[in-house]
Amino acid sequence: MDRKAFYHHLSVTDPQLFPDGISAAQRAGFQTKLDVWARWYAAGHPVSFLAAALGQIFRETGGRMEPVLEAFAPDRKTSAERLQKAFDAGRLKWVKSPYWLPDETGRHPVGGGDIQLTHRRNYVNAEQRLKTRFGVRIGLAENYDLILDPVISAHVAFSGMIEGWFRPCKLADFATAQGLDYAAARDIVNGDAKQIGPEIARNCRIFEAALKAAGADQNFGPPQHAVDWPVPQVTPVGARIRALFQRLAGRFG
Incomplete structure (x- = not known):
């Protein structure tokens, strides 16, 4: 996959989603997602699945393309x-x-x-x-x-849509002879497909075109940066005890 061609398509060829170009923060968000996909998902799933995820993520993050609250x-x-x-x-x-x-x-x-x-x-x-x-x-x-965490968040987005973690449907449910029904697949994330399905479909089609322009459908290639799981943080014993009492207080208080 030629990532420069991917970014060029999104910022020059069809800049509907990024009319002001792709910022450093957005590029960093893309970088992690592309690397996570390359390492764990590309071998078993079509680029249309990645396009579907990116189209939803664009909406969910307000175009930031990085995890947000x-x-x-x-x-x-x-x-x-x-x-x-x-x-x-x-x-x-x-x-x-x-x-x-x-x-x-x-x-x-x-x-x-x-x-x-x-x-x-x-x-x-x-x-x-x-x-x-x-x-x-x-x-x-x-x-x-x-x-x-960008790696964890990317996994939740990709695996969640592929396996159907969020609602009782998954990406494969929306596969058709013509490709993925991106508008209807909004139901994987939220039940507002009738309202914003066309917007989601536009996003996904733009990302699919960018991925194909970069050759991702032919050879996605390996990750370009390390995307290991973050090291789990061990909660101190005292904090665990306080958390237990907080849970009990909330349950019986």
Whole structure:
């Protein structure tokens, strides 16, 4: 794969998504995703699957192409405050109950990552699925902010869409004789395909064209940079005990 050709297509040939060019931060985000795909996914999946993921990620990250917290906040508390303010103002009519309030661990399970994980159950599920698929334990269930690690986040996005972690459907469900139905595949991430499916399809088609212009469909090639799993952080015993008491207090308080 010729990555220069990939970036040239997105910034010059068809700059709809990046009319001001690709920033250093966006390029870094692409770099990790392309390297993760090259190392773990390219051999077993078509580039249309990568295009589908990139098209969704563009929407989920507001075009930043790197893991973010919901409402583009600097931390979870601020994210929760912004969501509560929007909810109180009636701007989140699809939300039945505020999922951003502190959970039984005392953390705010606001959306985070390349594909926004919300609710503790989804962080726990991602932790379990990564262990099953790759044999690694990264501690995501104990530390939600690990979803902001670019390697972890890329895996959650790719594996989540391929295996159907987020909703009861996966990428293969939307394969047709003409290729992937990118608009309908929005349902993998969220149930708003009828509203924004055309936007998602546009994104995905642009990324697919860029990947093919770079020869990714013929020979994706190896990673160009190291994309190892981050070393798990061991939680001190005292912190573990405090977390246990916080969970118990939240459950029985």
